[in-house]
Amino acid sequence: MYGVVLAAGRGTRMRPLTDRRPKPLLPVGDRSLLERVFDAARDVVDEFVVVTGYRGDAIRDGIGESYRDRPVHYVGQAEALGTAHAVAQAEPEVDDDFLVLNGDVVVDASLPQALADVGAPAVAATEVEDPRAYGVLSTAADGSLADIVEKPADPPTNLANVGCYAFEPEVFDYIDRTSESERGEYEITTTIDLLLGDDRRIDVARYDGTWLDVGRPWELLEANELALAELDDERELAGTVEEDVHLHGPVVVEEDARVRSGAYIEGPALIREGAEVGPNAYVRGATVVGSGAHVGHSVEVKNSVLMADASVGHLSYVGDSVLGREVNFGAGTNVANLRHDDENVRLTVKGDRVDTGRRKLGAIVGDEAKTGINTALNAGVKLGAGETTGPGEALTRDRPPE
Secondary structure, three states, rough: OOOEEEEEOOOOOOOOOOOOOHHHHEEOOOOHHHHHHHHOOOOOEEEEEEEEOOHHHHHHHHHOEEEEEEEEEEEEEEOOOHHHHHHHHOOOHHHOOOOEEEEEEEEOOOOHHHHHHHHHEEEEEEOOOHHHEEEEEEEEEOOOOEEEEEEOOOOOOOEEEEEEEEEEOOOOHHHHHOOOOOOOOOHHHHHHHHHHHHOOOEEEOHHHHHHEEEHHHHHHHHHHHHHHHHHOOEEEEEEEEOOOOEEEEEEEEEOHHHEEOOOOEEEEEEOOOEEOOOOOOOEEEEEEEOOOOOOOOEEEEEEEOOOOOOHHHHHHHHOOOOOOOEEEOOOEEEEEOOOOOOOOEEEOOOOOEEEEEOEEOEEEEEOOOEEEEOOOOOOOEEEEOOEOOOOOOOOOOEEEOO
């Protein structure tokens, strides 16, 4: 069986973190989103076909021609014309049953296993409390799919479409017959309607595991929280931990990483290869210090993600934030992560102010951004890739890249 992984989108809702990288390569714990999808499907998939678009070369370079002994093939989607159009790009590489998975969704291995068990064609579904924001499935008396209705005001069931499928190669003929939706896209749910119209049985694979669409910056934080929760009580110290370091809870210090004297780490925390923490630093919450990153003297980092080669050198606070690759915080940079009115933090996504559902959320900082000394970053602010702040500046509005 093949695993067709859709990874072509621009990830505009995730900006500025996707200004210089494709969303599927964003880090979640010790792997990228895309690698986590591969791992979830590996037991039931013999080969992967990745549909790339935006910065597709970065995906090819980052993954290579195989992943954990499974061959990986690449096909391009030059223009984003919908899910059915994306799946159609895989036709030259696929000559057997295949799964369709999304390259930016966190699921566990029971989802691809459930699809493989029921056999193609099939659609995966999970029960949700309020299905009005999803495609909602109705089932026939025998449990097979009867209909999918997109975002109904009065949902017929609480079964939400997970967006993962199993198909036979004949589905490509149905995709050829798929018409544009009202949004001007060729959507796989329209293709499924055609299959149902030809009285094809489509099974429903029930799924009750983790399902997180990582589409917006705070959802990347949530994905990392889920990943680090898997550490349980793990304590793995392959790197150097100097004397007078205090470790509590699950903490992983990878090879060639160093935790210097006086550091205090409350896990779950992951210190990746080549990273450096301390001296006299405080790391707590679900925090990832990425490869080659630096958390220096008198710095506190709480529930945050520091990507590769980011640096928070000294006398700073970073809370509930995401710092992109090669970000540099000047001395005394402090991030606010709580509103004075105690309301949820709001973030601007594609021009709209969105309630993140999080009482605490700090700054989202794009790759290679830099702050001057004594910078203050307001809760929910975004600093674009390559942007800077001046000494003593208080950033209360987003600063997108020019």
